[in-house]
Amino acid sequence: IPQISYASTSIDLSDKGRFEYFSRVVPPDTYQAQAMVDIAKELSWNYVNTIAEAGTYGEKGIEAFKEAAVKSGVCWAKSKIIPRNAEDKDYEDIIHDLLDSTNSAKVGVMFANEDNSRRFIKALVRLNRTQELTLVASDSWGAKIHPVYGQEAAAVGTITILSKRKDIEEFDDYFLNLTLNNNRRNPWFPEFWEATFNCSVHGKGPLKKCTGNESLRSVVGYKQEGLVQFVIDSVFALAHAVHDMLSAHCPNGFERCPYLRRLTGEEFLSYIRNVSFEGIGGDDVMFNANGDGQGRYDIYQYQRTAEGKFAYTRVGEWTDSQPCKFGESRRRSSQCCWMCVPCKDDEYLKNEETCEPCDAQSKPNSNRTGCTRLPVIYIEPGSLWFLLPAAFCTFGMILTTFVLVIFIRYNRTPVIMASGRELCYLLLLGIFLSYTTAFVILIRPSPVLCAIRRLGLGVSLCFIYAALLTKTNRIYRIFNVGIKAMVKRPSYTSPRSQILICSCLVSVQGVGGLTWLGFEKPDTEYRFHQKDFLALECRASQVATLISLFYNMFLIVLCTVYAFKTRKIPQNFNEAKYIAFTMYSTCIVWSAFITIYFGANHDFRIEATSLCMCVGISATVSLFCLFAPKVYIVIFQPHKNVRQATSSSLPSTTGKTTRTYYGGSSGLTYPAQNGSALRQCEEAGSLRAGECTDNRVEVVNAFSDSLEDLSCDEGMEIPEPPPLPPLLPPPPPPEEQEESQDQFG
Known part of the structure; x- marks a missing residue:
């Protein structure tokens, strides 16, 4: 359960391993230990003694003082511990040891509560050595009357520190107007009333009965408790955290907010640690990473005034605000107090208090004083990211050209004629365009190339899969007609019909690509790459790219379905088997591509290269599976590429003849x-x-x-x-x- 304290300053409470959910609006004792070191340095006290009471407060406080002193060049002569339940002799022995003739240090840094501080002063008075030791006391002494009461002269010159605070006038107006009638909600208030006015609320016992007309304003010597400001600030810190949480998760009110039912202490703690507001005393209230408040102290010296009276005089103040490092801005909470807030990764320090973001093509320089232009990178023509895919696609283009030459040279031979030449030429066109588009993906982007990439990527693949779909659909319809339909040739199986069907399928992709270009103009953009470079890319989201390929994926699925259905046609007509293998391989390639593309962690080189290789491999699979058997017969088995004069068996749809x-x-x-x-x-x-x-x-x-x-x-x-x-x-x-x-x- 998250807690907010208004008075706990123990150093141990900053240990988040033990007190993970603890926060406080007051600073830890490490801050006042540093303040004491700075006071010693300011007064050129480089050699001091330390005095601590036994226990966490005293011993941890002096330990923190010594750690800070080592870093600041302040040394200590002797360190003494006031034991628990100490006797007067214990105090006197400590004083004798500190003021030994061999000890030249005449300053004592004290971490002790007000009772031990008072008894220590009394011992100095008894030994008549009040002028031989100057004390620097912690906030437990602060500006309290009890440590010096009755021994004011002996305490003159003592320096104390106290958390910076302010009397809250609004609280005085509220508190001094409280009565028994208007403050019934506080069960302890009647007890306080009886003690203050020496009366009995119920009229029992020897005390007179309280009339209820008593007024707190008539009380002599009333002074506001110094912790009132911190109590109010801690309550407001909790209220701000609740408000921020409800605003984020319960916009319609907390009465019907399901988030509150599953709220954890860790989540609520994050809202507490992120609050920042102006406190009741005028200073900003915020927490650091350990949940500690800001270190602000007033420095007092106990003095005799010109009128002969004794009083604590404020002689200075201390804040934990050190000069900020490079890349940190000051977040002021008062004129002399600030917190150092790091600028964001894309910001530079415009002045001491302002972080300014760099533009989209720049980054902060090394010392965060300005911005430097980021170098623009793309896939270099000499890099492996370019050479390997380019070599692969070049080889594919050469093979495609070779196959096209073979088909043209042997255009009237039986194998070429029986292969459905028109669709084969469309297939070769799509394969060649696929290799060409893969090159465009690798070249340095420009608006024109981005438009070609968008349109060419979808259309080139569509030529391949539209032609394959037309082929497989034609085979399926011919081999799956009924007896009555065999009297008549199946419709739309002529070459002209096949070209028309294929063209219609491709036109759908073309119209879709042109529409995309109309709605989103092709252009380049810069994207951060590893925070030190700008990657030059075509402006198109991953989702938009996949949507443009969705139609081709749809054609692939249909081709695969038809290829599967025609897998058992007779042996002499088994081009469907090659088509089936092509489609199975294509599905595997594109499945792998989607995984790599989305798992590239926005690395533009992996995205571009994987897309290029996917397109190239898909084209290569189609080229080898569909054309290699035909080219092999034409070149290496020309005796099979002739018209047969003998009769042979025709197949049946059941595999029998x-x-x-x-x-x-x-x-x-x-x-x-x-x-x-x-x-x-x-x-x-x-x-x-x-x-x-x-x-x-x-x-x-x-x-x-x-x-x-x-x-x-x-x-x-x-x-x-x-x-x-x-x-x-x-x-x-x-x-x-x-x-x-x-x-x-």
Whole structure:
């Protein structure tokens, strides 16, 4: 439970390992120990004695004094401890030892309570040695009358210190107007009233009954207790902490605030330690990291006045405010007291009391007196961050160009014709643009390059995955049509339709990219990198970049789904397997990219390089998986890149084939279920043989027309069916068949 003290000054209470939740509006005794050292230095007392009472207050106080004295060059001759329950002889022995003829130190620094201080003065009087020792006493003596009462002359010249305080007039007005009738809430007030006016509230006993008309203003010798200011400040500190906490977490009032139910002492302590307000005495109230108040002391000397009276005279004051270090500003709480507050990381010291932030492209210099321009960095062309991705993308561009040359050179060969040339060229365009865009990501950003990067990144990838989606969708629709649909070629499978579908898919990404450019103008920006550099980057958030790639991710998912569905098509048409492997690999690459990109801790080099490599690897996967088998056949197995004159088996959607012999012709294969339907037709005898034959031809020809558009792992075209009986219509001339294959292949 957090606590705020108004009087506890023990040094031990600054130990947060033991007293974590303790705070106080008064300074610890370490401050007054330092004040005593500074007084000794100011008066050139470089050799002193120390006197402490046994216990935490005295011994810890003198220990703190000695630590500060060592740093300031003040030495001590003898150190004496007043024992607990000391007798008069104990005080006299201490004085004899301190004032020994061999001891030249005639100043005694005393940490003792007022009773021990009074008895020490009495011993000096008894020994008649009051003029031989000058005392510097702690705040326990302060400006109290009790230590000097009846022995005022002996105490003349004593220097004491006391926490800086002020009489609060408002408290006097409040307190002196209290009566038994208007202060019933305080259970101890009647007891105080009886002691003050020597009467009985209830009229019992020998004392007269209190009338209630007594007035505190009539009391002679009333003086406000010196701790009143600190009591009020501690209450206000708690109130400010509660107010700040409720303002932050309970804007609608604390009656229905769920935060209060789970509030911990640690959380509430943070609000106490962060309060700062003007106290009742006019000084700022705040806490340091240990929860201690500011060190402010008045310095008194007990003197005889010109009128012959004795009184404590204020001769100075001490504050704990030392000259601030470089990069620290003064936070004043009074004319002579301040706290040193470090400037923020991006601020310099404009003057002693003001920290000023540097602009977005500067940082404070080494001594925080001004700002220096931050060096601008980007991915240098000679660095490994640039060379490795650039070499990878250059190699990819060369391979892409090589594949394109092969396709153009062997454009009319069966393997190239059967691969769906139009979509392949779009794929190669997307792959080449992907490598090019990866280069743009690495080059020093400019508004134009940032626009190209935004638009090119999405469009280049979209060319690849839109073409793949069109391919896989086409394969899926051809191999998954029903029996009745086999009579007719599936719609939108011609080359022209495929290009149109692919173009529409790409246009969606293009329109989205242009819209993004319209809403957020492409430009560069500077971002802090390791606090010492400015990274030059394109102005686009990570989220916006991922949103621009979302459409491509959607296409990737669809491609993967279709590739999975067509994974079991017949062996001669297994380009879908290569597409499936491409999509699985792409999903893995992009999953790894997202992890690296968001885990880069805003390192622009990792972000740019990972994005570049991800785009390049995705393009490379597509290039090798989809084009390497075809290029290999064209270059190293040219005997397979010719039109086959013999017939071969056609696959079925179930992976089985049915060979039919009719009218002396053999070798024609068609789907098993369709063959079964034809056999049922023939066995039922409900149709003439010619009708069954016509039906069979229509089914097989339609299925063959659809399949001849697909590529196969050996680059072979679909064989032409053998001649059928004369009652079937003759097949088209060979030149028309070649033209058809070129159009739909």
